[in-house]
Amino acid sequence: MSSLSPPDEPPNNYWKATTLTHAETQPQPNVVVWEKSTWRDYFVLAKPRITLMILMTVAVAIVFASRILDVSVAPLVWICAMVGTSMVAASASVLNQWYERDRDSKMPRTQKRPLPSGRLTTSEASVFGWLLFVAGITLLYVGTNATAVAVSFATWFIYCWVYTPMKVWSWWNTAVGTLPGALPVMIGWTAAGGSIDSWKAWALTSIVILWQFPHFMAIAWLFKDQYSQAGFRMLTREEPTGLAAGWHAVIPAILLVPLSILVLDPNSIATWMLTVPAVLIASLQSWVAIKFLMQRDNVTAKKLLRTSLLFLPAIFLLVVLRWGLL
Numbered sequence: 001m002s003s004l005s006p007p008d009e010p011p012n013n014y015w016k017a018t019t020l021t022h023a024e025t026q027p028q029p030n031v032v033v034w035e036k037s038t039w040r041d042y043f044v045l046a047k048p049r050i051t052l053m054i055l056m057t058v059a060v061a062i063v064f065a066s067r068i069l070d071v072s073v074a075p076l077v078w079i080c081a082m083v084g085t086s087m088v089a090a091s092a093s094v095l096n097q098w099y100e101r102d103r104d105s106k107m108p109r110t111q112k113r114p115l116p117s118g119r120l121t122t123s124e125a126s127v128f129g130w131l132l133f134v135a136g137i138t139l140l141y142v143g144t145n146a147t148a149v150a151v152s153f154a155t156w157f158i159y160c161w162v163y164t165p166m167k168v169w170s171w172w173n174t175a176v177g178t179l180p181g182a183l184p185v186m187i188g189w190t191a192a193g194g195s196i197d198s199w200k201a202w203a204l205t206s207i208v209i210l211w212q213f214p215h216f217m218a219i220a221w222l223f224k225d226q227y228s229q230a231g232f233r234m235l236t237r238e239e240p241t242g243l244a245a246g247w248h249a250v251i252p253a254i255l256l257v258p259l260s261i262l263v264l265d266p267n268s269i270a271t272w273m274l275t276v277p278a279v280l281i282a283s284l285q286s287w288v289a290i291k292f293l294m295q296r297d298n299v300t301a302k303k304l305l306r307t308s309l310l311f312l313p314a315i316f317l318l319v320v321l322r323w324g325l326l
Contacts, residue, residue: 038119042114042120042128060188062188062191064320064323065194066192081148084136092159094128097114099164107226107227109223137152144191145190155180158183171237178210182209209252213251214288214289215308217248220245221301254289264318268326271326274326291303292304
């Protein structure tokens with residue numbers, strides 16, 4: 001028998017070896033998994049939940065402006081304002097994480113992000129962030145107006161190149177960060193044709209500015225040790241008893257009560273029926289903030305965080321109902 005002829009009875013490992021060899025000739029599933037994982041990491045890097053909240057802010061501002069200014073906003077303006085702003089916002093999130101990648105690796109809450117974990121490289125994140133910025137600004141320029149583009153650029157610039165580096169050298173970073181956090185209101189307002197010097201637009205913007213103080217003071221307290229370990233200069237690190245953070249949460253929360261009335265501008269029974277819930281929600285947030293001030297611990301901080309997450313969508317819904325329907 002020739003040595004090249006197959007044996008009459010294959011050895012025990014023959015079929016196993018044949019199966020493995022056959023598998024090697026098939027498309028490798030781990031390549032597909034890697035591709036899906038990579039795109040998922042880019043998606044996570046863009047912080048979709050924050051982007052969604054910013055889109056909600058822009059949409060509310062457009063509805064608010066269209067009624068106040070008595071204008072009809074074209075579908076193209078809607079699309080370009082929403083998509084363009086989402087790209088610029090995602091760019092800011094990406095470049096923020098690119099800048100803070102080393103410090104994020106020191107915090108348990110951020111260690112698993114795509115950059116600290118090594119799932120994406122710094123060059124990949126940088127290119128992705130800049131592409132999003134250019135595409136977003138271009139879309140806003142094509143579909144809206146120069147003022148909306150300028151506000152969007154200012155929002156992106158302050159967040160990336162003022163607020164982000166400021167986090168390591170001044171506890172005032174939170175106050176500065178509230179401005180780019182709220183300026184999407186002005187993007188929506190100006191995209192609809194509104195003037196940047198309108199007090200009504202700034203009243204709505206101020207709601208988002210003030211809301212961020214109780215929200216981020218709660219976060220700063222809950223993660224104060226991690227922020228300190230990473231070298232971030234948060235107020236809870238500079239004044240570790242939390243008394244200053246408590247007051248920074250209480251005063252803005254209280255101011256949101258009359259400001260909510262001002263923005264909703266009740267002038268009928270129907271509009272008062274929308275304003276009363278706004279006052280109740282704002283008052284609830286104020287009370288929870290006061291409890292955090294009086295008893296500064298993780299329990300009260302978590303309650304304040306949850307309440308703040310309830311307040312903003314609720315007040316936005318009431319604004320849309322007030323100015324979109326009544």
